Amino acid sequence: MATLLKDVIAIPEELSANDFVLKLSDGVSAVKATLASYVVTPQLASSFDEALSYIKGALEKGRSDAAFLHGSFGSGKSHFMSVLHAVLRHDPDARGLRGLEGVLAKHDAWLAGRKILCLTYHLIGASSVEEAVLGGYVEQVRRLHPDAALPEVHSTDSLFADADNLRFRLGDEAFFTGLGSGANPGWGALATGWDADSYVRARQAEVGDTERGRLVSALVDAYFRSYTRGAAYLSLDEGLEVVSAHARQLGYDCVVLFLDELVLWLASRTSDSAFVGKEGSKVAKLVESAAAHRAVPLVSFVARQRDLRDFLGANVPGAEKYAIGETFRWWEDRFNKITLQDRNLPLIVERRLLAPLPGAEGALEAAFAKVTREPKVWNVLLEGLDESSDAAAFRRTYPFSPALVSTMVALSSLLQRERTALRTMAELLRRGRGELTVDDIIPVGDIYDVLMDSGVVPLTDEMKQHFANARTLYEEKLLPRLLDRHRLATADDAKDLPRTHPFVTDARLVKTALLAALAPNVPALRTLTAQKLAALNHGTIATPLKGMEAQRVLALFRDLAASGVSEIHLTDEPANPLITIQLAGVDYESVLDRVSNQDTKGERRRLLRELIFDSLGVSGAGADTLGGGYSHSFVWRGSRRVVDIVYGNIRNAEELPDSALLADGDRWKIVIDFPFDEAGHGPNDDIARFENLERDGVRSRTVAWVPAFFTEAREKDLGELVCLRYLLASDDRYEQNASNLSIQDRATAKALLKNRKATLEDKLRQVIQQAYGAAKREPADIDGARGHSSFFAALDPQITLPGAPVGARLADCLAHLLDQMLSAQYPDHPKFPGEVRKSDANIVLQYLDAAAAEESGRVPVAAKDREVLGRVANPLGVGERLENAFLFSPDTFPWRKHFTQLAAQEGLNETIGVSRLIEWLDRPHPRGLDAHTRGLVIAAFALMQDREWYHNGSGPVARPPLDRIDGGYELRLPRLPGDPDWRRAVDRAAKIFGVHVTALKSAANVGRLAGKVRAEAHELQTAARELVTVLTAHREMLGLAQDTGRLATARDAASLVGNLAEEGDATGLAELLARAPMGATEEVLGRSLKSARDVVAALEGTDWDLLDAIGTMSGDQQATAILERLREAARRNEFQEALGPVLSETRRRARMLLASRVPDPSPGPGPDKTGGGTSPVGGSGGTAGSTSGSRNGQGAGSVSVRGARIDEAVQKLRAFASQHPDAEITITWSVRK
Known part of the structure; x- marks a missing residue:
């Protein structure tokens, strides 16, 4: 048995309210006890150094200063100030603190001989900053210096008025006698008696006058001693100036103000934003003063656990929140900051709470070494205060984890100061004193009861509401369900249960989630999952097998959420969802009650059908009518199939007549029953109907799926979900039914109702899994008393149904059932690993075509096609995909033997009808291939047998698309060209048309060659004909021969492509191509065809008039040479020399020649007796004329011709114009008879 923790460390049996909680004034008055328990960590020593440095700086500069002492609740701010107070008073015990020696040695030089007035302030309960600071100064000085005159920090108008009234009632003699007795000896020689004259002089003196101050002090001491607690004060600025002067009179060098709980005091009043704004703005006066110089500097240390802006709730308007924020930013700019870090806490906890008892020093060390280092647990336990949370920090706080410590610190910051982290940790130890062993890690969930049982009030109204909501939610909703879960009658029955009881464990887990709702920003409580909840409460969850803790936690919260606790929300992740609790406190159930009339039998059935079909993976079923059929498409063994699904009450023949149960031909039908029925009926009644139909000889491909029935509680949940779906279907409907709530509460209630809806949907989906056999039945969900003999019944005796659904989820069960049904129908269907689409089959067909064209039957496989070929071809037996190749041969195509044997049995050889092949596909057992795999x-x-396709007796025809191969087609052995013709056709196709096929002579290859060549011929024949036409038209100019050269080749090419384009028979085309006469080689003919379009364009673009012009220049050697060069090229085939470039060169040379032959211009002839004239080009002409150049002198000339030869002049004129297309030409002529 493990050692009890109380035998290792000192655990008190009782704790007082003040244990581990220190008011600053208490720490100063009980300084020895404070110093005796104080632990100086390295970080705290550094903070003391900072604080002393600020005081030193203020003394040296003679200027006031201030610093925030920042730290979380329980970080020791009050203790820090108490120790600093003692240090400044040169307390020997303070100077003896271990860890503080170096700091004191550093500052002793300036501390020696300094007289520092240390004042402590506890602001809770004060009505103003002035009352706290100025009144506190007076009270503390009165105790420290009872004989000294008090400072005048009050507004004395009311004091003097009260004194005048008292003088009137008592009379002068009695009044001044009493006033004289109240003279304070602190005024020294001035402390003389009073009379009417001295009283009036002092009363009328200015504020700050010595005589006036003496009078105020005398009045207070003699008659108005309570005045310092109730009178009005000077402004803080004026009052601090008086305080500074007064402290100097008392002989002090500096005043240090320790302001404990200033921020907490303001935070407690955040509901009064005007008060916070007014009082908060005064704090800066601790540093700044309207006076140029204070008599002695004031140094203030202000304890602060949180920025005051963090306390401002949603009730503070934005403008006010901004204004208050600006005030505190003003503080930040003027105050220094000393941070007491939370990482001090592990060392403090170790020394103050966990110090081992004598003889037990190694027990905690040994226990800590046994803590699991499994990351899922260890990492969660280390989620502490900051990044420094590590194994060393955990060791210091063991059995408290860093996660628990950080949670306590965060929660303490939300509460009044009495609930510090140390106090809470001590209480946890005390409560477990009788049960905790040295091996136990304190679970985080135990914090909840310590907080709630303490009665501590949260700081803000907002947090008060959160805590109240948490308490209400636990006591009114969660606790009753936990008691029911563990069969406990009342909460009293659970009070004395041991820590290890399952109820206590579940309650602890729920309380951990509630803590996360109260303090969502704690690192350890963020993103709370079942795994994290188990880790935070490590060692407290009992499970049959190690590692199942998270599943147990998840089951708990799912059950609670499903039981109606809408405040619990789980996200959609199935394995490890986020778990949150919303602390709303809104009456959302009243909204749901308003739509309770929507819960009808019909709506329950419709909703359930939707949930069932969704669980089955049957999409689109929501629009179906009750009792009607729905066609569900799915993939079975790689082929897409359809099954009809009917949803209804099988027992009820009126709702589902026999006709609704019968399948449509060979297509299967599944009839799914409800998981409930009217009283007196159960699932066996539905099975009985099918058994009766089968007994009556009814045969159909129909299967009934009969579920177990819901419990009454689950049927109620179904009805509630009907109402929730109706309510939340539209915003308008929700707003109409939530009108009884405030606008803010409507939004909260809507979120809770949505959460409830999601939870119920999830729960009912789980129950559906149970009812239809996919999950283990839970007694709370499935009514075992209604009877349930079988899940399935069938009207087809060929099918063997499983005794129960097979699958992890309902969709898997449906897939297994469909496989059973179709396997009985098509036992020999190939088992494709994935769906075979038309595109997949076509890819395989491309490789079959390519392989069939190779003598080896082997072709390489592209990387992108490897998966498809392996997935389709191999299982189907249409070739085999090897590592990097595809092989199509008799050995890899078993269908060849299958079909040829059956054909031989029926005496079929030359012609085999596709209808017979389709029938043979289902021998010896049905395969049920779909259209495109069957066609493949x-x-x-057809490829393997080298057969041609015929359709309805005519052909051959092109192979149809795979999914259109039907019984109207037949396959015939083909007529093929002879070997010589085939070889020549293959050769000519490649050389003339660039069409390449393998040398393998087969129907497919012949058809492939014919198809490609025919397409090329169609493409080329128009240009080929045009080339013959243009060459013939200019044969004389080009000097072309009829039987040889370019023109003869063009005629042969045009004739060839014309014949090929018209030939419809593949073999005939191959023979025609092989036997066609050619006057030129295939390469020459091919070049003629492929260049025909370009050559025609070049010929049609030629300036034939220009060529005619130089053709008339007989005897001109250059003209003759130009034309001869052209004719030489034209006679040659295009393969020898391209004609287009030669035509271009001829045109250029002809133009140059004509331009050079135009004679120099001569004076134009004058008018003669026969008449004449001049005209620009285009005017009416005569019988002879002359041409002259443009005005810019580009050229001029003249020519004389007979009328019959006028064309020669025109030719020359055109040649000139072609050389000068932009010139303006003027034509003159004269006529001689």
């Missing part, structure tokens, strides 16, 4: 097998057979 038949197409592969």
Whole structure:
């Protein structure tokens, strides 16, 4: 048995309210006890150094200063100030603190001989900053210096008025006698008696006058001693100036103000934003003063656990929140900051709470070494105060984890100061004193009861509401359900249960989630999952097998959420969802009650059908009518199939007549029953109907799926979900039914109702899994008393149904059932690993075509096609995909033997009808191939057998698309060209048309060659004909021969492509191509065809008039040479020399020649007796004329011709114009008879 923790460390049996909680004034008055328990960590020593440095700086500069002492609740701010107070008073015990020696040695030089007035302030309960600071100064000085005159920090008008009234009632003699007795000896020689004259002089003196101050002090001491607690004060600025002067009179060098709980005091009044703004703005006066110089500097240390802006709730308007924020930013700019870090806490906890008892020093060390280092647990336990949370920090606080410590610190910051982290940790130890062992890690969930049982009030109204909501939610909703879960009658029955009881464990887990709702920013409580909840409460969850803790936690919260606790929300992740609790406190149930009339039998059935079909993976079923059929498409063994699904009450023949149960031909039908029925009926009644139909001889491909029935509680949940779906279907409907709530509460209630809806949907989906056999039945969900003999019944005796659904989820069960049904129908269907689409089959067909064209039957496989070929071809038996190749041969195509044997049995050889092949596909057992896979097998057979396709007796025709191969087609052995013709056709196709096929002579290859050549011929024949036409038209100019050269080749090419384009028979085309006469080689003919379009364009673009012009220049050697060069090229085939470039060169040389032959211009002839004239080009002409150049002198000339030869002049004129297309030409002529 493990050692009890109380035998290792000192655990008190009782704790007082003040244990581990220190008011600053208490720490100063009980300084020895404070110093005796104080632990100086390295970080705290550094903070003391900072604080002393600020005081030193203020003394040296003679200027006031201030610093925030920042730290979380329980970080020791009050203790820090108490120790600093003692240090400044040169307390020997303070100077003896271990860890503080170096700091004191550093500052002793300036501390020696300094007289520092240390004042402590506890602001809770003060009505103003002035009352706290100025009144506190007076009270403390009165105790420290009872004989000294008090400072005048009050507004004395009311004091003097009260004194005048008292003088009137008592009379002068009695009044001044009493006033004289109240003279304070602190005024020294001035402390003389009073009379009417001295009283009036002092009363009328200015504020700050010595005589006036003496009078105020005398009045207070003699008659108005309570005045310092109730009178009005000077402004803080004026009062601090008086305080500074007064402290100097008392002989002090500096005043240090320790302001404990200033921020907490303001935070407690955040509901009064005007008060916070007014009082908060005064704090800066601790540093700044309207006076140029204070008599002695004031140094203030202000304890602060949080920025005051963090306390401002949603009730503070934005403008006010901004204004208050600006005030505190003003503080930040003027105050220094000393941070007491939370990482001090592990060392403090170790020394103050966990110090081992004598003889037990190694027990905690040994226990800590046994803590699991499994990351899922260890990392959560280390989620502490900051990044420094590590194994060393955990060791210091063991059995408290860093996660628990950080949670306590965060929660303490939300509460009044009495609930510090140390106090809470001590209480946890005390409560577990009788049960905790040295091996136990304190679970985080235990914090909840310590907080709630303490009665501590949260700081803000907002947090008060959160805590109240948490308490209400636990006591009114969660606790009753936990008691029911563990069969406990009342909460009293659970009070004395041991820590290890399952109820206590579940309650602890729920309380951990509630803590996360109260303090969501704690690192350890963020993103709370079942795994994290288990880790935070490590060692407290009992499970049959190690590692199942998270599943147990998840089951708990799912059950609670499903039981109606809408405040619990789980995200959609199935394995490890986020778990949150919303602390709303809104009456959302009243909204749901308003739509309770929507819960009808019909709506329950419709909703359940939707949930069932969704669980089955049957999409689109929501629009179906009750009792109607729905066609569900799915993939079975790689082929897409359809099954009809009917949803209804099988027992009820009126709702589902026999006709609704019968399948449509060979297509299967599944009839799914409800998981409930009217009283007196159960699932066996539905099974009985099918058994009766089968007994009556009814045969159909129909299967009934009969579920177990819901419990009454789950049926109620179904009805509630009907109402929730109706309510939340539209915003308008929700607003109409939530009108009884405030606008803010409506939004909260809507979120809770949505959460409830999601939870119920999830729960009912789980129950559906149970009812239909996919999950273990839970007694709370499934009514075992209604009877349930079988899940399935069938009207087809061929099918063997499983005794129960097979699958992890309902969709898997449906898939297994469909497989059973179709396997009985099509036992020999190939087992494709994935769906075979038309595109997949076509890819395989491309490789079959390519392989069939190779003598080896082997082709390489592209990387992108490897998966498809392996997935389709191999299982179907239409070739085999190897590592990097595809092989199509008799050995890899077993269908060849299958079909040829059956054909031989029926005496079929030359012609085999596709209808027979389709029938043979289902021998010896049905395969049920779909259209494109069936077509792929038949197409592969045609390739392997080298058969041609015929349709309805005519052909051959092109192979149809795979999914259109039907019984109207037949496959015939082909007529093929002879070997010589085939070889020549293959050669000519490649050389003339660039069409390449393998040398393998087969129907497919012949058809492939014919198809490609025919397409090329169609493409080329128009240009080929045009080339012959243009060459013939200019044969004389080009000097072309009829039987040889370019023109003869063009005629042969045009004739060839014309004949090929018209030939419809593949073999005939191959023979025609092989036997066609050619006057030129295939390469020459091919070049003629492929260049015909370009050559025609070049010929049609030639300036034939220009060529005619130089053709008339007989005897001109240059003209003759130009034309001869052209004719030489034209006679040659295009393969020898391209004609287009030669035509261009001829045109250029002809133009240059004509331009050079135009004679120099001569004076134009004058008018003669026969008449004449001049005209620009285009005017009416005569019988002879002359041409002259443009005005810019580009050229001029003249020519004389007979009328019959006028064309020669025109030719020359045109040649000139072609050389000068932009010139303006003037024509003159004269006529001689």
